[in-house]
Amino acid sequence: MTMNIKKCTLEDSRELQQISVETFNETFKEQNSPEQINAYLERAFDLKQLEKELANCSSQFFFAYFNHEVAGYLKVNTDNAQSEAMGDESLEVERIYVKKKFQKHGLGNHLLNKAMEVAMEYKKKKIWLGVWEENENAIAFYQKKGFAQTGAHSFYMGDEEQVDLIMTKTLI
Template sequence: METLTIERITKEDLAKLQQISIQTFHESFSALNSEENMNDYLTTSFSAEKLSAELGNQSSQFYFAIVDAEVVGYLKLNLGEAQTEIKDNHALEIERIYVLQAFHGKKVGQLLYDKAIQIAGQINASYVWLGVWENNNRALSFYKKNGFAEFDKHIFRLGTDEQTDLMMKKNLINN
């Protein structure tokens, strides 16, 4: 693998963000979900309008992982009121870390995660939290390896399917 860079995403990157969002989510979850539910979720969650609004939110940040001028993954972070649930000004939510399957196992996800922890430090966050589908064993293992522990559960709707996400957090104070 050539040099990997992490770059902040801007509104001008909307089309690239939409493409990587759909591709990585589809690669990650299509085998375990119905085509109808996948299509419904991809169409609504990654529409140009929804992503544009997310990009425009001052309390959210997006970053691309780029290898040889190709976007191979991305990260979405939420602060304060942009957080999907807790909305704690002393916390940072990692809402999305997604990497193309061809780049799994090549430290891309780890570098995106490291970027999130760097930003958490810059804002003096007490902890970082996220939600992970209970059946996403690869992600659960990744977060446990990085020091996250489960603290709650919530429902994630994928089309008509109600799925359980495990909510995990990592304390940053005294770490």
């Protein structure tokens, strides 16, 4: 069993789109209407949108490989790419997604460690993320990793407003 992480480039945009749609559907399809899911997928994972994000020097994407297959991915943001104004000392983990069949193999842990590594590289003092208030598994995972709820913000699934808890961890 081998696990490794690779930074994504513009050439990875189609594969990034595929895994984004697949993992988002696996994670949220059961609790949301098809109309709202599809509206979100079309906006967030449109190829041109992903290419724009890949080209932004304040955002980075990483693929996680499990036995040479793309099993998940990470997106981190700094500076003005953050989805909330958290300042220059913060790094946002915007997305950590792992395909269902690869969950429980430590990939989420590896991706979160990669995010912390990037934060340290950029000399950030805090790492933060938004997690859907109903995603209890993710909330428990982040709490176990030392994150604490520091706020909340709106997240739009299509045109339906939902609440994401903002969870923050101070880095030493």
